[in-house]
Amino acid sequence: xxxxxxxxxxxxxxxxxxxxxxxxxxxxxxxxxxxxxxxxxxxxxxxxxxxxxxxxxxxxxxxxxxxxxxxxxxxxxxxxxxxxxxxxxxxxxxxxxxxxxxxxxxxxxxxxxxxxxxxxxxxxxxxxxxxxxxxxxxxxxxxxxxxxxxxxxxxxxxxxxxxxxxxxxxxxxxxxxxxxxxxxxxxxxxxxxxxxxxxxxxxxxxxxxxxxxxxxxxxxxxxxxxxxxxxxxxxxxxxxxxxxxxxxxxxxxxxxxxxxxxxxxxxxxxxxxxxxxxxxxxxxxxxxxxxxxxxx
Numbered sequence: 001x002x003x004x005x006x007x008x009x010x011x012x013x014x015x016x017x018x019x020x021x022x023x024x025x026x027x028x029x030x031x032x033x034x035x036x037x038x039x040x041x042x043x044x045x046x047x048x049x050x051x052x053x054x055x056x057x058x059x060x061x062x063x064x065x066x067x068x069x070x071x072x073x074x075x076x077x078x079x080x081x082x083x084x085x086x087x088x089x090x091x092x093x094x095x096x097x098x099x100x101x102x103x104x105x106x107x108x109x110x111x112x113x114x115x116x117x118x119x120x121x122x123x124x125x126x127x128x129x130x131x132x133x134x135x136x137x138x139x140x141x142x143x144x145x146x147x148x149x150x151x152x153x154x155x156x157x158x159x160x161x162x163x164x165x166x167x168x169x170x171x172x173x174x175x176x177x178x179x180x181x182x183x184x185x186x187x188x189x190x191x192x193x194x195x196x197x198x199x200x201x202x203x204x205x206x207x208x209x210x211x212x213x214x215x216x217x218x219x220x221x222x223x224x225x226x227x228x229x230x231x232x233x234x235x236x237x238x239x240x241x242x243x244x245x246x247x248x249x250x251x252x253x254x255x256x257x258x259x260x261x262x263x264x265x266x267x268x269x270x271x272x273x274x275x276x277x278x279x280x281x282x283x284x285x286x287x288x289x290x291x292x293x294x295x296x
Contacts, residue, residue, distance in 0.1 A: 004161075006225040007057055007086075008207040013219035015186035016170040019194075021207045022053045022228070025161045027088055030230035032159075034267075035091065040098040041075060044106065046157025047135050048080045049090055050164030053228060054153065055114070055139070056082035058168060063118040069130070071110020074098045078107075087231035089267045103130040103138060112138050143168075152191055156199035163202045165210070167194055190215070232267045239263050239272040240282055248283045255279055 004025035011018045028046060037045060048067055056065040062084045069078040075098050080090035099105040112128035112135075128142040136153040143151035150169035156162065169187045193214045201210060211220050243251055243261060254261050261274040274282065 003206055003225060005228045006207075007053060007228055008225050009057065009223045010207075010211060011221050012186070012190060012215065013221055015190070016172065017186055017190045018168055018170055019190075020054050020057050020164075020166045021202075021210060022050050022057075022164045023161065023203075023207075024049055024053065024088070024163065024228060027228055027230045028157075028162050029160070031090060037092060038094070038098060040100055040106075041092050041094050042159070043157050044075065044098075044135065045078060045080075045090065045092045046162035047155040047164075048078055049088060050155050050157070050162045051135055051139060051153060052080040052082045052090070053088060054164045054166040056084070057226070058166070059116065061116060061118065063116065066115040066117065067112070068115070069107055069110060069112045069135075071107030071130070073104075073106055073108025073110065075106045076108070076110075081233075083231075086226060086228045088228060089230060089232050091266055101133045103132060103134070112142075114142070150187055152194065154194060154197055154202060156202045158203060161203055165194065165197060165202055167191060190218075232265060236272060239274075243274065243279065243282060244286055251279055251283070 003023050005023065005027050007020060007022045009018070009020050024046075028049065031045070031049070032042070048069075052065060052067045055067070059065065064081050064083045067078075067080045067082075070076065074096050075092060075094045077093040078090075079092075080088065082088050107130055110130055112130055114126045114128065116124045126142060126146055128138050130138055131141055132138055134155070136155050139153060140151055143149045149171070152167045154165040156164070167187075167190055197210065197214065201213070205213075207225075208222060211222060242263070246254075251261060255276050260276070261279055263272045265272075
């Protein structure tokens with residue numbers, strides 16, 4: 001029995017190793033329903049979805065984590081967003097045939113950017129070099145170089161679902177101070193066991209069974225599942241604000257040329273249309289509710 005659209009956290013007791021397992025089913029299908037992705041693009045995007053879900057769960061934050069890759073190769077744009085409330089969305093843009101592997105072959109000259117966007121305040125960005133065969137290689141390198149945290153990922157994807165598994169070695173704290181040799185051995189032990197997991201098992205087995213197969217000789221604490229789902233942040237209100245930001249003059253120019261203002265959401269394919277009357281009312285209502293100078 002699979003666990004659809006959930007994320008599990010776990011820790012290996014008496015070590016500094018923590019982990020996560022994510023399974024995306026309906027969430028992944030919602031992505032595939034919106035675009036007809038080629039198989040190679042589908043696989044890479046699915047791995048990015050699983051990775052983004054896993055990475056967002058390692059952070060204590062409110063807002064969203066955005067994983068973005070831009071390049072000049074066949075797959076020239078990939079974006080996945082995971083929020084602190086368990087929603088995901090994403091897309092990919094490509095041209096021509098996309099190679100099966102090799103980040104430089106797939107994306108060309110490019111970079112991976114991870115952005116943390118809080119509800120208020122300035123976003124934080126980390127830039128990742130596109131090195132290795134797969135997305136997981138670049139992410140693992142980023143954590144070693146920028147965060148100085150040993151982090152490993154295992155990712156899998158097919159036409160029905162995508163899944164991921166993460167191990168991370170936590171920094172040493174005063175409450176738990178094992179010897180350097182003990183910490184190193186615990187991490188290497190966990191990674192050695194996790195390296196035996198097969199994509200088919202990662203996609204199809206329940207988390208508890210995966211953990212039993214990998215760590216049956218270890219003391220594992222498994223936490224309750226957290227639900228995940230596809231959801232897009234676009235809305236009529238957000239698009240209205242975007243039109244207001246254009247200014248009335250530019251909005252009228254668009255209406256004159258096209259007869260309406262139409263905005264399509266690339267993430268979910270939602271379509272927002274404003275006719276001339278609706279557009280004028282939008283600016284009129286905004287003017288009436290805006291603070292104005294005191295009249296004498």
